[in-house]
Amino acid sequence: MHFSNLYSFSNSLFGIGLLALLLSSCTREKGIAPVAVAYEFAAPAEFPDPIYTFKNNPITKEGFLLGKRLFFDPILSADHTISCASCHIQSLAFADVPLHGVSVGVNGLSGTRNAPALANLAFKPEFFWDGGVTHLDFAPLNAIESEFEMGSCIEDVIEKLNAHPQYPSLFRQAFTTEKVTTPYLLYALAQFMNRMISDQSPYDQYLAGTAKLSEPEIRGMDLFQQHCASCHDGILFTDYSYRNNGLDSLAIDPGRARISAFAGDHGKFQVPSLRNVGVTAPYMHDARFRTLEAVLDHYSEGVVASPTLDMSLQRGDQLGIQLTDSEKAAIIAFLHTLTDRDFLNDPLFRRE
Amino acid sequence: MQSLTALLGLLNLIFFKPYNAIKMNHLNKISILFFLLLNLFFTACEKDNPTPGEDFGTFDLIFDNRVGDQAVSLVNADATEFPYTNNMGQSFNLTLLGYYISKIELAGPNGEYFADEISTGADAAQVKGFYHVLESDPNSQNIRLDRIPAGKYDQVTFTLGIDAETVQEGATGGVLDPAEGAWLWNWDAGYIAFGIEGRSPASPREADQFNPENGVQIHIGGWKDIAGNANMVNNVKRITLDFPSAVNIESRLSPNAHLEMDLLKVLDGHANNVDFSTTYAVHAPAKGKVFADNLAAAFSVDHVHQ
Structure with missing residues (x-):
């Protein structure tokens, strides 16, 4: 996706494809081969x-x-x-x-x-x-x-x-x-x-074996697996379930209950994917947290009890997921490896 | 050739009307055999006469909407007459009434079976087997079924509403295109199966940009019956109705069935009597369930025309 202005390669007439190739050769960056753009999924x-x-x-x-x-x-x-x-x-x-x-x-x-x-x-x-x-x-x-x-x-x-x-x-x-x-x-x-x-983040490159993650990022990945991945599950970092993550004792927004009309769904929202989460601030359905630090502080110290609070955020009387400052920093370092710069800059999606 | 076979058939009937075996002599038996063989011979040679399995006919399902013993007659939102009365004694009128019928099947006593063709797609011409029956459009109340295998039929089954399988195909045209009048909820995306709007002096609703004073809107939707949706209310109903007598469907006939929908049975079912002073804005699946559960009992086959 490095040369995404080459629309025509895969699916248009040879002549147009050739023209695109000629035009693109003028804009080619050093050391990166032109990549044909496939519109197909x-x-x-x-x-x-x-x-x-x-x-x-x-x-x-x-x-x-x-x-x-x-x-x-x-x-x-x-x-x-x-x-x-x-x-x-x-x-x-x-x-x-x-x-x-x-x-x-x-x-x-x-x-x-x-x-x-x-x-x-x-x-x-x-x-x-x-x-x-x-x-x-x-x-x-x-x-x-x-x-x-x-x-x-x-x-x-x-x-x-x-x-x-x-x-x-x-x-x-x-x-x-x-x-x-x-x-x-x-x-x-x-x-x-x-x-x-979006599948070209440093994390994806790490999985593909084409890039390395730093030591804090690796530590953050392990902590993430341990504390966060039960909801932010799998390669897309969500299980698409609806959960109350302890923002309020009585949620103003009914969330999932707006659709199900089921009291047990009050204050539950869909678990979001965390891909590119480093650039999508603010966070939560009502945008109450401005930074990832505030998000992790919430999970560690800010979870509030309510009848529909997710089970994974309560262990006996203990609410939330207790994390040290260094653990929080490591998890945030890992979350930034999910930022896919190719996707954010891909000319394919730019206004013509 | 056709007429000759018919003639032979007729002769068979005339000569051997007493089928009672006791009355038959040997001569008769031989004659029957002879005629049967002759019949078979001519039938076998025929090319243009439809044989069972090759003839097809049409069948019309005609939907008549009623409120108790009164026929429905829509009025404008500014009308001040309220011709209908619910079980609570609350008068009301109707400005809109309609529903979706889809996936129609016919069945007969001898295994006859017909399923209306179903297809979806963005192009209106691709959309088949989905019908938006609207009181405001008499043509929509007459559903013509075509290419039905000839035979006897005594039962119709249909889906009231648009089911999960169809919604999950994505954007669809024709009667399912919201810019063409389809009843689509966008916030809980899916189609309203059954809807009425009107006014009742019992409704405390104040006028706003969407509603007249004393407005009553009951929209029965909700179709979700998919994995991970355990708490969803699915108000789409599959309804089977028996005909009072079987109808013959074949190419030279045009039979029909008059189906009645009695709105009072939807509003005042076995489990509830609607009270317009508290129930006048039904716009979500769970609120519509009590009415949806009455829908099957609200439809009946009044009569059939052969």
Whole structure:
């Protein structure tokens, strides 16, 4: 992914591929060979099988580029001020800026939950902090229609796209459809998002045997395995379960119970992936912690009892996971090895 | 050739009407054998006459919506007449009524079986076997089933709502496209199986941008029946209804069944009497369950036309 401006290699005419090669040779960095960009989805070998329905919506160059254009286009919002990219910023692993603990939508309205980072979505079974959405296709509808985010209704968005000078022909090229409809809009956005694979962090390189981790990082990895991995499990650093991690004695936000209406789910939120966690501050569903240090202080000393507190955070009368300052520092050092600079800088995801 | 076989069949019937064996003499038996063989011979040579397994017909399912013994007639949100009354004696009217019917199957007493074709996809033309029955659209209340193997049928089964398998296919067009009027919840993504909206003087609801004064909205959704969702309420119902008499389906016939949905049975089921003074905004699976559990009993086959 080092030369991602080479769109055309895998799937276009030879002539265009050749042109791209010529152009790219001018921008090649020293010592790095140009890499052909494949738009097709390819799951990293260490990852589980993807669960997205690619049989209905495989990634194509045209669909991906259309999805990218839509991702950056405020046409999706009621007053043409907010795009997906307003709150999902690539250099922050597609999370929002630290200043916006909760994002700001149309009419200056603020939401109630922290905008999640976006990566490896094809492997994710349920979306949003409460998991209310079970398919990536439907995820953007929440943002498009939320009065705190884009404040649109989908009928208006489809009407605007159909009346646009360029979008109808872009949809025709991507999907051979005569009309822009909701499922094709959602397909295009899903293609762009599904291609967001983050698997080139120092930790991944360590696993592949192509890089070494420092001594504190290795120590942090061992401590992480011991204290954190029961929830932040596996290669994606989440088991996608819903848990109350002891933030409040009575959570204001019902979390998972908003979807299940089950009292036992009150104050539970989906365990987030920790990939790129070093650049996605602030933390927790309500963005209450500004730093990873504050997060680990919480787990070590700040866990509060409540009826739905996760069992893994209580041992008898002892709440939380007791860590020394040096252990916390080591775990944080390890968490920073999950930051995938290639992903944060990949030109493939940049606005055209 | 067709007419000749028919004629022979008719002769068979006329000459050997008394099938009672006691009345038959040997001559009759030989004649029957002769005619049967002749019949078989001509049938075997025929090319254009449908034989069992090759003939197909249509069948219409016609949905009539009622409130008790009254037919439903929708009004505008500013209407001040309230023609229906629930078991609590609360009057109400209706501005919207509808539901999704999908995955229809027909079955007969002799193993006849038909499953309506099901497919999903982004293109509206790919979406088959899903029907949004709306009181406001008479055409939507008449579901035409096609390519049904000829035979006798006496039972219909359908899904009320859009099930997990379909939702998990992702974005879908046609009657499942929210910009085309599909009833899709975005926050708990999935489709509303059954919905009514209207007004009741008993409802304390104040007017706002989404609701009229005294508004009543009951949206029954919730479909989650997937791993890791143990606490979810699945309100999608599979409903089987028997016909009062069997119908013959074949290419030269156009039979239909009139299905009735009685809204009072949804609102006032065995487990509850709806009270519009407290229940007037149902917009989540768990709140809809008490109504969803009444849905199967609310549908019946009123009559069939052969």
